[in-house]
Amino acid sequence: MTLLQIHEVSKAFGGLQALNRVSLTVDEGEIVGLIGPNGSGKSTLFNVITGTIPATSGRIIFRDEDITGLQAHQIAQRGMGRTFQTVRPFMNLTTAQNVVAAILYCDTTIQSRHHAEKQAREILAYVGLLDEADSLASKLTIMQRKWLEVARALATNPKLLLLDEFMAGLNPTEIQLAVERVRKFRDEMDITIIIVEHIMKAITNCSDRIIVLNAGSKIAEGTPEAVVQDTHVIAAYLGGSHAKNR
Numbered sequence: 001m002t003l004l005q006i007h008e009v010s011k012a013f014g015g016l017q018a019l020n021r022v023s024l025t026v027d028e029g030e031i032v033g034l035i036g037p038n039g040s041g042k043s044t045l046f047n048v049i050t051g052t053i054p055a056t057s058g059r060i061i062f063r064d065e066d067i068t069g070l071q072a073h074q075i076a077q078r079g080m081g082r083t084f085q086t087v088r089p090f091m092n093l094t095t096a097q098n099v100v101a102a103i104l105y106c107d108t109t110i111q112s113r114h115h116a117e118k119q120a121r122e123i124l125a126y127v128g129l130l131d132e133a134d135s136l137a138s139k140l141t142i143m144q145r146k147w148l149e150v151a152r153a154l155a156t157n158p159k160l161l162l163l164d165e166f167m168a169g170l171n172p173t174e175i176q177l178a179v180e181r182v183r184k185f186r187d188e189m190d191i192t193i194i195i196v197e198h199i200m201k202a203i204t205n206c207s208d209r210i211i212v213l214n215a216g217s218k219i220a221e222g223t224p225e226a227v228v229q230d231t232h233v234i235a236a237y238l239g240g241s242h243a244k245n246r
């Protein structure tokens with residue numbers, strides 16, 4: 001069943017066309033990798049899908065409902081969770097309190113704060129942060145803050161989870177663990193996932209399907225095996241690394 005449909009979505013920032021008529025669909029239960037060089041529009045696409053910023057044109061259908069133009073909290077309440085590329089926990093709250101805040105943001109029916117706290121600890125256990133539950137977020141390592149960001153996204157009880165480069169800076173062992181956890185979110189929590197990562201090994205290990213953006217346009221889509229051999233994709237990445245090395 002189709003969970004998300006993006007129809008010809010464009011986003012302009014002044015004269016800059018950050019997204020150019022991007023269309024894609026995501027089926028329930030999929031893990032879709034979204035890749036592309038720096039500045040190709042990946043985070044902008046997440047921002048537009050989640051209502052963080054409005055699209056210039058195009059339509060977004062989520063769970064058979066047209067959500068184009070809705071506010072971020074309205075979209076979150078409909079079952080969409082996300083992480084931000086730059087993590088921003090509430091530093092003066094504990095790890096558990098950060099997750100409780102995310103639960104209460106989305107679940108207006110929650111019976112009691114006690115119940116939310118119990119739920120928060122379950123989610124923290126899932127991402128390996130239970131031992132840090134009562135530590136201030138400001139005391140967490142960068143990696144732990146990234147997992148807290150994922151926990152906060154899970155706390156909104158999403159059907160669709162958008163992960164924006166949360167593996168950046170992790171070592172190979174941590175990346176392997178992260179890939180396993182992402183697959184567990186799908187397999188055990190029944191969450192469909194779109195994941196942005198630059199680490200090719202992580203994205204190919206994680207994803208059922210990969211979509212490639214370049215300069216705001218979708219240039220390729222397919223299985224990880226097919227996409228890594230696509231000449232357009234290789235050209236886009238080579239272009240990106242040449243540009244960076246200049």
Ligand SMILES: Nc1ncnc2c1ncn2[C@@H]1O[C@H](COP(=O)(O)OP(=O)(O)OP(=O)(O)O)[C@@H](O)[C@H]1O
Nearest residue numbers: 013016018036037038039040041042043044045085
């Ligand atoms: N709020 C904004 N205002 C103006 N320009 C923006 C804004 N957000 C993004 N851009 C521009 O839009 C383009 C796409 O940026 P975006 O952050 O979506 O790329 P990205 O693919 O996520 O890159 P990265 O891999 O570096 O995270 C870039 O040229 C960026 O400078």
Ligand SMILES: [Mg+2]
Nearest residue numbers: 042043044085
């Ligand atoms: Mg980005």
